[in-house]
Amino acid sequence: MKYPLAFYTSYSQFYICDKSSPGNIGSRDFWDQDSYDNRLAIDKGILGIGTECYGPIKGELELLKSPNNSINLNEYDHIVEGGIEIESGFIQVLACPTSSIELEIQVDPGFYRTRIYSSNLASVDGDEGDDFYKIEIWPSSGMERNVLKYYDGK
16 A cells, blocks of 8 residues: 655654654664664664655655565665564654654554665755655564665765
């Protein structure tokens, strides 16, 4: 199933989390240099998604049964993956810093892999642009962060 994303966030980030996440987004370790450079912060039950724009988010989230193995790297500027455990059975997309719930999806409790495709990053001028974020989520026990394509801002 696909879900459109269109909301306002701040600080060039938003979150994907377990509804009952104890994740500490205020921790110095959450947005460390690796997380910032790779555009993905990971803590228990929460992922921080780094965006190019400061505010308006445009994208889509898709739940899959298995990973998408046909990725065209030329279509995207940056692609990163990471894992999340969903204990509550609800995945939420939250804006920053308000933590307003922008999307809530019921899933089976368990471990999920999340892949974030970022495109049109160079279009951002100031706070806005045509940047777009495609997110795929599927059941998987793989929790580590893995960058499939890195955007260095050039």
